[in-house]
Amino acid sequence: MITKNARDVPPKHRREATRPPPGQRVLVARAMVRAALSIVALLFLYYLLPFGRSLGGGVHAGLGIALAAALLAFAGIVGIQIRRIARSAYPGLRAAEAFAVSLPLFLLIFAGTYFVLGREQACAFTQAMTRTDALYFALTVFTTVGFGDIAPVTQTARIITMIQMLGNLVVVGLVAQIFLGAITAGIRRRASREPE
Incomplete structure (x- = not known):
């Protein structure tokens, strides 16, 4: 049996061997x-959502409840995504x-919170917050x-900024780790179904 080393294969054929098949490229x-359309839709919603209703005297409580609800919804969405990945x-x-x-959604939750608080x-x-300013601030805190x-x-x-800072660590570290675990579980599941 004759085997070829990688250096024996012409460079053009090496590139072709490492390219994914056409079906995978389409996927x-x-x-x-x-993903791009989802991000555009999220940004579209962020700029169109009516944040005009005043919270009145209960700014702290109302904003805290809204932020907690949004973060719980985010956690639920991440949970659904983990199942889908696996x-x-x-x-x-x-x-x-x-x-x-997930990452843009997380940032938009805090951008919306900053915008409402600034309003x-x-x-x-230190300055008045437009929606773009709030998104910019959320992104600078994240990065x-x-x-x-x-x-x-x-x-x-x-306090809200500190919550975002802690959330950043969770999103980058824990959520990425959970997604990687779900990928591993999905690969194992698929490998167990494929015949040898």
Whole structure:
């Protein structure tokens, strides 16, 4: 039996051997398009949701309840995604798609919270918050860049920012680890079904 070393194979054929088959390329493209459309839809909703209703005197309680409910909904969505990843025929693709949607959703939850807080309490941040400013601030907190142009001033704003900082660690660390575990479970499940 004659075997070829990788260096014996011409470079053109090596590239072709490492490319995914055409069917998989279509699956990857579809997953990327679905993720991109989901992100666009989330941004569209963020800019169109009517955050106009005033919370009145109960800014702290109302905002806290809304944030807690949104984070619980986020946890539920992540749980559903984990199940889908584990059951998927292509768990790696499903996990990448889920993470590409989960992360922007997490950031938009906090951006919406910052926007409402900035609207209800003008002194909560160092400047007035538009929706774009709130999204920008949520993203700078997530990436730990912290330019300093927008900063939380009131105790409520600082507490919400600290909750996001802790949530960032959970999203990046724990959720990524859970998604990787679901990928592994999905691969094992698929391998056990395939005949040898």
